Amino acid sequence: MKTSIIPIFIPHIGCLHRCVFCNQWRITGHHGIPSAEDVTSLIQDYTKHVQEKRHWEVAFYGGSFTAIPEEMQERLLKPAHQALLNGTIHGIRCSTRPDCITSPILDRLRFYGMSIVELGVQSMDDTVLQFSKRGHTAEQVLEATQLLKKCGFTVGHQLMPGLPGEDWHSLRETTLKICELKPDIARIYPVAVIENTELAAMYRQGAYIPLSIHEGVCRAAYMKQAFIEHGISCIRTGLQATKDLDDDTQVLAGAYAPAMGEMVDTKRYQMQLFKxxxxxxxxxxxxxxxxxxxxxxxxxxxxxxxxxxxxxxxxxxxxxxxxxxxxxxxxxxxxxxxxxxxxxxxxxxx
Structure with a gap:
């Protein structure tokens, strides 16, 4: 059965830090805080005219869901939970930070029917995390992953090859550590330099040298191949194309291409075939x-x-x-x- 996502975007909401690479409004194409009524309306809009059976999932993306106020979490979760109970949808997921995972937080998520939590890991190199102003450590990724697994959640990791301070040695170490942690799913987003971010200023000053598209494909292909070999399902490679991201005044440089996923799979297959x-x-x-x-x-x-x-x-x-x-x-x-x-x-x- 086909899985279809109903995305609820909460750009920058709950974020404890402003990462150097991040402009969620550009990446998602959404602004503002959704209401409970917005969640209900979006679920209805996505599902009402679809005839074939699908596995519908509501996904809270774009911010750090578990870091937003509890009252707001519950307000957004209640209509999704109701849709889950009445069979309109079949799953709820969110993305969040590794340092915003605790047992009480996970108890709340389970109460409202959430089953999948994706962590914005980005790198397992503490120096890279520090340069990127992530505000968490690799050790916190390990702890959050272990706690999520212990509590029965499906665990996702989101990675960003090409961050400041990363080289091939760092990338290999990150890949190895993710394979050892073995999340259920992974997403790989090679870094793009987006306007109105600190990374854009660093790029203009010459303090950051971005990946080319070719370099981004090579690094993402290396990671994806390793993840697949270790039983980790790689469900996305590259940012989802939007009107803003396709505007070259907004994406200044880096490894963004609308067909990044196809290019990465081409590289994986080509390397093995040519060998x-x-x-x-x-x-x-x-x-x-x-x-x-x-x-x-x-x-x-x-x-x-x-x-x-x-x-x-x-x-x-x-x-x-x-x-x-x-x-x-x-x-x-x-x-x-x-x-x-x-x-x-x-x-x-x-």
Whole structure:
């Protein structure tokens, strides 16, 4: 059954700090504080004309939900809880800070039917967190994750490769620590420099060098591949495109692209495929895959097929086949057949 999100945006509400990268009004395209009536109305608007069965979830995004006043939390949660009880929706989730998770807070969330909590982790490097003015530590991420799991919540981690002070060593360490904590889900948002943020001022002053789109794709692909291999579902890569984010006067630099998710999957598949093709020099090759994997295998805008044609001298044929399991790619030469399990990053001779 398809899962559909009913987003309730609370930009900057409850935030204890102003992070150097953050302008939630630009990122979400929303302003102001929603009322209980707004929540009820949004649930009705999203669900009333949909005929097929869906798994509906109300999601409180954009601020630090568990840090807003208790009375406001309850005011927003009550209409969502009522919709949950009457079967209009099937789940409630929120995003918040790692240092705003306690047992009493989680008791309140459970009382109102919430089951998924996403933490704005961003990095597991305390130096990067400090430079970004996050106001929490990596240790608090660990503690919050453990408490959420103990209380039976589905746990999400949101990461931001490319923050000030991060290098590849830092990124690898963050990735390793997240894999050890093993949240249920993850989102990866390579850093974009957004107007009216401290990061924008740092960029103009030359104090911050942003990632290029290519660098953002490479770092996000590394993280996503590692998460998938450790059983962590990566449910989003890159910021959701909005009118504001597509305005180059608002996104000044950095790794923002509307098709970031497709570009990251292209990179993941291409690296694994080329690693095998490098060993098959001179042999004609047939590359087969399930139709659902076509864009990942041949690449966003056909980039992998084009690069393969330039990189390798042998003839390469690309084929969709129904009998191949999604996530697997079959590479055949005259003498050998290989199966690439893209999610496990493994090659098997068959």
């Amino acid at each position: 095998l093709l490098d060993k098959l020099s001179g042999e004609s090759v047939v590359i087969s895959y399930h139709r659902s994997d076509t864009s990942r295998v041949i690449g966003y805008h056909n980039v992998t097929r084009k690069r393969a044609a330039c990189k390798y001298k042998q003839h390469i044929r690309w084929c969709e086949k129904k009998n191949i399991q999604p996530g697997n790619v079959i590479v055949q030469t005259i003498l050998r057949t290989y199966r690439l399990d893209m999610n496990a990053n493994q090659v098997y001779e068959v």
